[in-house]
Amino acid sequence: MFKRVILGTLLAAVMMPASAFAKKLSVVTSTQDLASLAQEVGGDKINVQFIARGYQDPHFVEAKPSFLLILRNADLLVTVGLDLEIGWLPPLITQSGNPKIQVGANGYLDASNFAEILEKPTGIVSRAQGDVHPLGNPHYWLDPDNGRRIARGIATKLAELDPDDAVTFQSRFQDFDKRLSEAEKNWEAQMAPYRGRKVVSYHKSFPNFAKHFGIEVVDYIEPRPGIPPTPQHTIEVIQTMKAQNIKVELIEPYFDLKTPNSIAAQTRAKVIVMLPSVGGEKPVTDYFKLFDYDIGLLTKAFQESQ
Amino acid sequence: MSSTSLPPVLVVVSQHVAKKMMRALPVLLTLAVYGTVWAQITPAAPGAPSDQEAKIRELEDRIIALENMVRELKAAHGAQPAAGAAAATGSTTAPTQAQAVAPAPPAPGEAAGVPVAATQEQAIVQTGGATSMAKALNPDISAIGDFIGAFGRSPVTGEVVPALEMHESELGFQAIIDPYARGDFFLSFGEEGVNLEEGYITFTALPVGIVARVGKMRSAFGKVNTLHNHVLPWIDRPLVTDNLVGGEDGIDDAGLSVTRAFAGPKGLFLEGTGQVFRGDSADVFKSNQRNDVSVVGHFRGYKDITESTNVDLGVSYARGHNDLGSQFLTNLYGVDATVRWKPLRRSIYHSFVGRSELIWSKREQIASVQRSFGMYASGDYQLGRRWFFGARFDTSDRARERLHDHGGALVLTYWPSEFSQLRGEYRLARYGENITSNELRFQVQFVLGAHGAHPF
Numbered sequence: 001m002f003k004r005v006i007l008g009t010l011l012a013a014v015m016m017p018a019s020a021f022a023k024k025l026s027v028v029t030s031t032q033d034l035a036s037l038a039q040e041v042g043g044d045k046i047n048v049q050f051i052a053r054g055y056q057d058p059h060f061v062e063a064k065p066s067f068l069l070i071l072r073n074a075d076l077l078v079t080v081g082l083d084l085e086i087g088w089l090p091p092l093i094t095q096s097g098n099p100k101i102q103v104g105a106n107g108y109l110d111a112s113n114f115a116e117i118l119e120k121p122t123g124i125v126s127r128a129q130g131d132v133h134p135l136g137n138p139h140y141w142l143d144p145d146n147g148r149r150i151a152r153g154i155a156t157k158l159a160e161l162d163p164d165d166a167v168t169f170q171s172r173f174q175d176f177d178k179r180l181s182e183a184e185k186n187w188e189a190q191m192a193p194y195r196g197r198k199v200v201s202y203h204k205s206f207p208n209f210a211k212h213f214g215i216e217v218v219d220y221i222e223p224r225p226g227i228p229p230t231p232q233h234t235i236e237v238i239q240t241m242k243a244q245n246i247k248v249e250l251i252e253p254y255f256d257l258k259t260p261n262s263i264a265a266q267t268r269a270k271v272i273v274m275l276p277s278v279g280g281e282k283p284v285t286d287y288f289k290l291f292d293y294d295i296g297l298l299t300k301a302f303q304e305s306q
Numbered sequence: 307m308s309s310t311s312l313p314p315v316l317v318v319v320s321q322h323v324a325k326k327m328m329r330a331l332p333v334l335l336t337l338a339v340y341g342t343v344w345a346q347i348t349p350a351a352p353g354a355p356s357d358q359e360a361k362i363r364e365l366e367d368r369i370i371a372l373e374n375m376v377r378e379l380k381a382a383h384g385a386q387p388a389a390g391a392a393a394a395t396g397s398t399t400a401p402t403q404a405q406a407v408a409p410a411p412p413a414p415g416e417a418a419g420v421p422v423a424a425t426q427e428q429a430i431v432q433t434g435g436a437t438s439m440a441k442a443l444n445p446d447i448s449a450i451g452d453f454i455g456a457f458g459r460s461p462v463t464g465e466v467v468p469a470l471e472m473h474e475s476e477l478g479f480q481a482i483i484d485p486y487a488r489g490d491f492f493l494s495f496g497e498e499g500v501n502l503e504e505g506y507i508t509f510t511a512l513p514v515g516i517v518a519r520v521g522k523m524r525s526a527f528g529k530v531n532t533l534h535n536h537v538l539p540w541i542d543r544p545l546v547t548d549n550l551v552g553g554e555d556g557i558d559d560a561g562l563s564v565t566r567a568f569a570g571p572k573g574l575f576l577e578g579t580g581q582v583f584r585g586d587s588a589d590v591f592k593s594n595q596r597n598d599v600s601v602v603g604h605f606r607g608y609k610d611i612t613e614s615t616n617v618d619l620g621v622s623y624a625r626g627h628n629d630l631g632s633q634f635l636t637n638l639y640g641v642d643a644t645v646r647w648k649p650l651r652r653s654i655y656h657s658f659v660g661r662s663e664l665i666w667s668k669r670e671q672i673a674s675v676q677r678s679f680g681m682y683a684s685g686d687y688q689l690g691r692r693w694f695f696g697a698r699f700d701t702s703d704r705a706r707e708r709l710h711d712h713g714g715a716l717v718l719t720y721w722p723s724e725f726s727q728l729r730g731e732y733r734l735a736r737y738g739e740n741i742t743s744n745e746l747r748f749q750v751q752f753v754l755g756a757h758g759a760h761p762f
Contacts, residue, residue, distance in 0.1 A: 053613070056650045064616060065575040065608040068567050072515050086757045094488060097567060099511030103482055113378075116370045120377075127725055131757075135377070149367055227723055228691045254651055256691075 025162050028074040028101070030085050031058055032279040033141045034111055034150070036287040038078060040176045041155040045165045049074075051092075052085075054279025057254040059131070059226070063088040071096035074107065075161055078154060081112035084138035107161065112138065114153035115146040118207045130224025139276060142294075143208035144184045147287055151176055183288055187295050188213070194302045200237060200269075201250040202260065205276040209294070218246060221259055229259040241267040247305035248298070250274040253281070270301045445481035445489070446756035450536050452476070458745035462737040463704070463711065464548030467747065472497050474535055478758065486511040492534065503534070503558065517565045525557040525587075526565075526579040526604035527622045528640040528663050539659070539686045539719075541731045541747045545700040545711050546680030550638065550667045552588030557602060557624060559583035559591070575608040583626070590636060590705075591626030600626025618644040634670040636705075641665075657688040667705050678703035686717075694719040700735070709738025726752040 025046045029035040035050035042048065049070045052061045058080070071077065071092055079085055093102060100107035117136035125134045140146050155173040159166035195214035202221045210217045219240045223233035240246070247269045251260050253276075260271045274294055278284055284293045452474040456467040467473070479491040487509045494503040506521025524532050530547050535554065543554060551557060561583030568576040585593030585600040593599070606620040622640035641664045648657040662683040669676040680702025688694050696717040703710050713735030720728045729749040736742050 053650055057654055060654055062646075062648060062653075064610065065567070065577065065606075065618075066573060066610050066616075069569050069573070069575055072567060083757065094508055094510055095517055095565075095567075097510070097512070097515035097517045097565075099486070102485065102510050104485060105511075113374050114371070115374075116366075117373070117377075127723075131724060145363070145366070149370065254653065256652070256655060 025075045027076045029078040036278045037151045054277035055253045061088045076107045077101035078109045081110035082135040082138035111150045114149040115140045131226030139205045143212040199248040445479040448478040448755035450476040453750045456747045459743040519563040522560040525602040531556040541749045544682035546702040549702045552590040555588040557587040577606045579604040592629040594632045598627040637668040639666040
């Protein structure tokens with residue numbers, strides 16, 4: 001009798017994932033932006049969890065064991081790719097004990113496959129250029145068109161993993177697409193007066209944003225990606241800003257404001273903490289609010305510095 | 307149609323299918339761009355601007371999809387250079403077919419100048435990429451240099467460091483083996499001689515969340531034993547490691563390991579590891595005959611207290627035969643605790659790690675059982691983006707004789723970048739023989755190649 005109970009329990013445990021929970025896919029994304037996009041297309045058909053928070057530097061996330069607990073039951077892992085997560089995601093994937101989300105498995109989705117990638121280095125790539133990403137700039141999600149492409153990619157993958165809800169994912173994507181297009185018009189209208197304006201940023205986090213909205217990132221406060229500011233380079237940035245009359249500095253929320261502020265003091269520029277990701281500030285809870293927030297900040301800064 | 311008009315890479319490297327697609331890509335890209343231009347210049351039917359916009363957008367998406375395909379193809383293209391070479395001699399149809407479409411790009415290119423340049427540039431990039439792309443399926447390779455210098459009196463136990471030494475050059479080879487496993491090799495070279503520090507396969511696709519390893523590996527006994535030299539917060543290892551757990555080499559042996567994680571209540575992470583080894587590890591375990599295997603067990607509990615702070619606790623057990631013979635056992639018991647703090651918003655500037663390990667050793671000797679205890683406690687604080695300061699307290703009995711050592715260390719570390727590190731350490735040890743060793747050590751470490759994961 002006892003044996004039967006155990007056998008029954010074991011059987012139930014094995015069968016359960018296939019029957020009871022099959023309706024709700026468990027999706028884990030490496031960043032909060034991807035979580036927001038997955039939520040848009042997945043709706044209540046999926047459970048979404050993410051690893052890196054929006055106000056964290058996505059290059060330096062700790063591979064905490066607690067993340068293994070969410071990865072081990074995931075049906076789908078969506079990553080930014082292009083080596084952004086190279087410092088922390090690979091060991092988490094290996095240790096997750098989850099065959100579904102191993103690199104190359106069906107539940108592993110690299111979102112960079114769908115997006116327009118900028119700044120692919122040509123010629124010789126070496127670390128003399130700093131922590132360079134040989135496959136291109138991984139901060140590509142800050143272009144609404146890329147957001148749309150990623151969302152479509154996720155919707156397609158979700159439909160593949162859960163064919164019963166394919167229609168839902170497709171229609172949710174179409175709805176998202178429509179809302180995004182409307183919002184895009186609004187954002188573009190807000191930014192239109194400032195096309196061609198020049199800015200500097202701390203790290204190369206905004207190339208896709210700059211391209212989409214027609215602003216120009218002229219210089220960076222860090223001398224090379226991943227290398228902290230040096231006095232010499234800071235002087236060069238100040239000179240560039242003065243020469244080109246640049247009045248706005250875009251700083252990611254995870255960088256120290258000391259150098260940006262001292263540059264601002266000498267150039268009378270405005271320092272704005274521009275969010276590269278959803279969740280960078282409390283009110284920025286989804287992909288739409290991210291652009292609302294950033295564009296709000298940026299247009300205000302441009303207006304005031306005219 | 308001579309092959310001289312082709313970009314050299316397409317002639318030399320010739321993976322069959324990839325080649326055909328690569329040839330067709332410039333055409334497709336040009337057509338797509340042309341299509342976009344056409345869509346823009348064609349007067350739209352009145353009242354259908356959104357249709358036109360949608361069309362442009364779709365075309366853009368297709369271009370981007372193509373670009374990403376080029377990227378993937380470039381990677382796949384170089385992946386099989388040997389097979390490619392064979393195909394080059396064997397297949398005559400592929401070049402001919404590709405040739406047929408190759409002259410096409412100039413035509414639409416004339417209309418819009420830019421695509422031609424783009425196509426040519428692409429060809430150049432491919433040529434340059436061909437050699438590096440040939441490495442696509444090679445493992446990730448890294449080399450870590452560890453240079454140490456020392457002043458002052460040498461230690462009595464543990465590794466004796468000369469005045470200047472290229473202490474270790476570690477080569478790492480890491481790759482995914484197949485859909486079911488990945489492989490890791492770490493070869494550590496001294497100035498002379500080489501040692502397989504670790505080399506194992508990890509099975510990642512086992513049922514019920516089990517992760518298994520087979521090969522030679524650093525065992526899961528405690529914390530310090532699992533760490534390679536270059537990820538330690540110090541230049542040396544704690545006295546207790548030197549005295550009771552095999553020093554720098556530690557419990558590092560050939561065998562197999564099984565790990566399983568469990569979700570405990572309230573977000574608690576639990577993990578159990580069981581390992582069986584041949585039974586040869588530094589001066590700790592010695593396999594005198596085949597049956598003298600050693601075992602290691604580790605149980606770990608981890609909890610996030612806040613998003614910035616977490617606690618990691620573990621208990622370890624190791625059992626093996628010692629160098630006195632098969633009937634003499636050494637048992638090791640360990641407790642480890644780690645507290646980490648790292649504010650997420652400023653994670654690259656400030657952090658703190660507090661660690662402690664308590665280790666008990668019970669070594670059967672000819673006339674008696676030698677019971678020893680040792681521990682260390684350390685704290686490492688990140689002062690700024692590049693600076694770390696650490697301190698360590700050490701105390702430990704010896705494993706074989708009734709002697710007691712204690713001491714400590716102060717460490718200052720500077721990171722010019724993520725890939726190099728300069729470190730200075732003042733180390734004090736009072737040994738049981740009434741010898742005091744005051745040492746100043748310095749270290750330069752540097753990483754070449756693949757970006758390894760940051761240790762946690």
